[in-house]
Amino acid sequence: MTKILAFAGSSSPTSINHQLILNITGRISDHTIEVLNLHEFEFPMYSIVKEKEGFPQNVKFLYEKIVEAPALIIAVNEYNSNVSGFFKNIIDWLSRVEKKFLDGKKILLMSTSPGQRGGASALEYCKNQFPRFGGNVVESFSLPLFYENYDSEKEVIVNEVFDLGIIDVVTSFSQQINE
Numbered sequence: 001m002t003k004i005l006a007f008a009g010s011s012s013p014t015s016i017n018h019q020l021i022l023n024i025t026g027r028i029s030d031h032t033i034e035v036l037n038l039h040e041f042e043f044p045m046y047s048i049v050k051e052k053e054g055f056p057q058n059v060k061f062l063y064e065k066i067v068e069a070p071a072l073i074i075a076v077n078e079y080n081s082n083v084s085g086f087f088k089n090i091i092d093w094l095s096r097v098e099k100k101f102l103d104g105k106k107i108l109l110m111s112t113s114p115g116q117r118g119g120a121s122a123l124e125y126c127k128n129q130f131p132r133f134g135g136n137v138v139e140s141f142s143l144p145l146f147y148e149n150y151d152s153e154k155e156v157i158v159n160e161v162f163d164l165g166i167i168d169v170v171t172s173f174s175q176q177i178n179e
């Protein structure tokens with residue numbers, strides 16, 4: 001049994017990526033999972049002056065949570081073909097605490113958006129960048145057209161093809177993180 005930390009890189013109280021995190025983590029029973037809702041955390045905008053004043057409490061808290069978990073499930077939202085400023089700011093802070101803040105982590109990376117590409121550009125950005133922080137993205141998927149493919153009331157993926165694909169990804173991830 002491996003400890004998994006899961007969160008969405010969104011500051012929205014109605015984040016569709018957080019909804020996806022809840023759906024996916026609900027499918028995993030053979031590992032211990034902690035879900036964080038980053039909407040509940042304040043992260044000041046990074047600046048060298050702020051860094052010299054000391055790392056913010058929430059940055060240290062998130063960093064420690066990441067250190068404790070060998071596996072991560074991260075869902076990224078997409079703003080203007082990249083991750084949101086909110087999540088980029090978190091990456092910047094964490095990289096200042098420790099350049100290799102994802103060292104040795106096995107990561108399931110996801111994204112969703114209301115659009116056709118499901119946040120694929122934000123996902124690609126993270127896939128390319130996470131290795132420089134020591135992370136190993138072992139599985140990934142994007143869920144396009146969130147409002148057509150997901151029923152927020154029932155909390156289920158209604159598109160059978162995507163649902164089956166996600167079952168495969170989650171099963172493979174669960175196996176790969178077995179210690």
Ligand SMILES: Cc1cc2nc3c(=O)[nH]c(=O)nc-3n(C[C@H](O)[C@H](O)[C@H](O)COP(=O)(O)O)c2cc1C
Nearest residue numbers: 010012015016017077078079080081113114115119
């Ligand atoms: C400033 C802004 C830019 C956006 N740019 C994109 C984009 O490039 N691609 C995309 O698929 N969705 C884009 N969206 C729509 C977001 O994917 C949508 O707001 C989604 O709900 C964000 O995910 P979240 O709810 O998990 O925060 C944008 C939204 C905003 C507010």
